[in-house]
Amino acid sequence: MIFVAPVADLADSARHVVALRSWRNPSQHDSVLVYRRDPHPGALNAQPEFYSIANECPHLGLPLEDDGVDPRTGPVIICPFHNLDFGLDTGASSSGMRACTFALEVRNGGELWMEPPGDLGDDYRVIGIRSVSERASSSPSSCRPSQVVSLILLLPRTIVAYCRHVLVAPTPAAKVALVRRLVSLFRSGTLSRLADPLTDPPHPFEPYRAPTVKTVASGQTARLGRGGSVESRVRLLHALANIELFAIDLAVDHIGRFFDWRVASLDGREGKRIGWGFVGDFLKVAEDEAKHFTILSERLEQLGCTYGSLSVHNGLWESATQTSHSLLSRLAIVALVHEARGLDTNPTQIRRCRAAGDEETARVLEIVHADEICHVAFGHRHFTALCASQLPVPLDPVTQFRAEVRAHFFGAVRGPFNEADRARAGLGGEWYEGLSGRGSAAARKGEEKEAAARGGGKEA
Numbered sequence: 001m002i003f004v005a006p007v008a009d010l011a012d013s014a015r016h017v018v019a020l021r022s023w024r025n026p027s028q029h030d031s032v033l034v035y036r037r038d039p040h041p042g043a044l045n046a047q048p049e050f051y052s053i054a055n056e057c058p059h060l061g062l063p064l065e066d067d068g069v070d071p072r073t074g075p076v077i078i079c080p081f082h083n084l085d086f087g088l089d090t091g092a093s094s095s096g097m098r099a100c101t102f103a104l105e106v107r108n109g110g111e112l113w114m115e116p117p118g119d120l121g122d123d124y125r126v127i128g129i130r131s132v133s134e135r136a137s138s139s140p141s142s143c144r145p146s147q148v149v150s151l152i153l154l155l156p157r158t159i160v161a162y163c164r165h166v167l168v169a170p171t172p173a174a175k176v177a178l179v180r181r182l183v184s185l186f187r188s189g190t191l192s193r194l195a196d197p198l199t200d201p202p203h204p205f206e207p208y209r210a211p212t213v214k215t216v217a218s219g220q221t222a223r224l225g226r227g228g229s230v231e232s233r234v235r236l237l238h239a240l241a242n243i244e245l246f247a248i249d250l251a252v253d254h255i256g257r258f259f260d261w262r263v264a265s266l267d268g269r270e271g272k273r274i275g276w277g278f279v280g281d282f283l284k285v286a287e288d289e290a291k292h293f294t295i296l297s298e299r300l301e302q303l304g305c306t307y308g309s310l311s312v313h314n315g316l317w318e319s320a321t322q323t324s325h326s327l328l329s330r331l332a333i334v335a336l337v338h339e340a341r342g343l344d345t346n347p348t349q350i351r352r353c354r355a356a357g358d359e360e361t362a363r364v365l366e367i368v369h370a371d372e373i374c375h376v377a378f379g380h381r382h383f384t385a386l387c388a389s390q391l392p393v394p395l396d397p398v399t400q401f402r403a404e405v406r407a408h409f410f411g412a413v414r415g416p417f418n419e420a421d422r423a424r425a426g427l428g429g430e431w432y433e434g435l436s437g438r439g440s441a442a443a444r445k446g447e448e449k450e451a452a453a454r455g456g457g458k459e460a
């Protein structure tokens with residue numbers, strides 16, 4: 001059995017999504033739904049019951065987390081996509097299909113433990129937990145209702161068209177509103193058509209930004225400072241809000257650009273199409289990034305500044321452009337270099353804000369950090385799965401990652417590294433230590449070394 005969480009931590013919602021990863025087989029990621037069913041109010045000495053079921057419908061592999069039944073009314077859930085029912089106790093469905101369920105136990109007077117989802121025993125560990133009913137974020141502060149209504153009236157009919165719509169949204173608030181609507185329609189099963197080549201708009205070249213927002217080259221924005229003054233924290237919050245806004249664009253760009261990527265060749269033309277798990281994971285990322293942008297810009301406003309009033313850089317989008325030809329390159333650079341770098345820097349920023357007495361900003365950054373571990377884990381999951389599905393011979397994911405960085409990233413992959421959180425997301429030191437990007441002497445030396453190792457049969 002593996003430890004999930006203190007029971008008291010699961011009291012905020014009847015439904016939680018638990019993200020897990022195998023430690024010995026880092027490409028093995030799972031998502032499990034844990035339900036709490038409270039006893040009848042009149043029952044004496046009764047305790048809540050817990051159920052768990054794989055967050056993947058056995059019909060088409062779509063997420064079950066927005067099921068159609070309140071679990072407090074009975075241990076049955078209904079998949080929102082095609083209405084198949086699944087008993088939470090056995091996973092059985094009247095359709096004859098069966099979803100995986102996992103035994104749960106309350107131990108030590110208040111700890112929830114779970115049977116691990118794979119056949120690797122207790123090697124699994126929990127890397128993130130979120131309540132399904134969690135507050136996505138506050139209302140966007142600068143989006144007029146009429147703006148949102150007119151956008152919704154024009155809404156597209158496929159997930160890919162929706163993603164492209166998000167990219168060209170006229171304001172950050174409209175972008176956030178569109179992402180929330182897209183995710184809600186997808187999760188409820190109302191929007192399940194992936195793409196329609198006849199009616200989907202072409203993929204935009206870049207996300208829309210209002211001309212009033214001054215964009216400069218990366219490295220030319222004002223220095224952030226050490227967070228000791230309000231001005232320094234304002235610069236930090238503004239820079240992070242900018243990163244989160246581009247992170248929304250990147251998540252929907254992954255889907256809108258790569259939804260038809262075939263998994264068995266490096267050029268994405270052979271094998272089966274990348275699955276619904278990819279779409280579901282990156283919609284979740286887009287939803288989280290929209291939440292992050294909102295809470296960061298709200299905090300910014302509390303400190304007297306609005307998003308867009310300082311200059312910003314578009315370094316993340318430059319990386320998106322440089323990796324637009326390949327899903328492997330995209331995941332390597334965006335998820336496993338840029339997002340992983342956030343895991344390194346966030347704890348320092350949180351500490352500095354707290355040391356300056358700004359508990360509110362520290363708490364906002366903590367919310368962001370907890371979600372980013374799962375985002376890196378998603379990138380790791382799909383990168384390693386793509387490597388494993390290459391034909392005729394699977395690729396070694398670490399070797400491939402390092403080659404992608406040398407080809408498509410500029411400069412060194414810099415530490416100091418947050419080894420613990422990187423490891424939770426799947427990245428051991430062999431992925432990133434001593435790694436440099438394109439054009440550097442270190443990159444050339446690394447290529448020679450790894451080519452020699454491959455020639456000597458040391459790597460798959």
Ligand code: FES
Pocket residue numbers: 057058059060061062079080081082083084
């Ligand atoms: S019933 Fe769940 S995906 Fe079809």
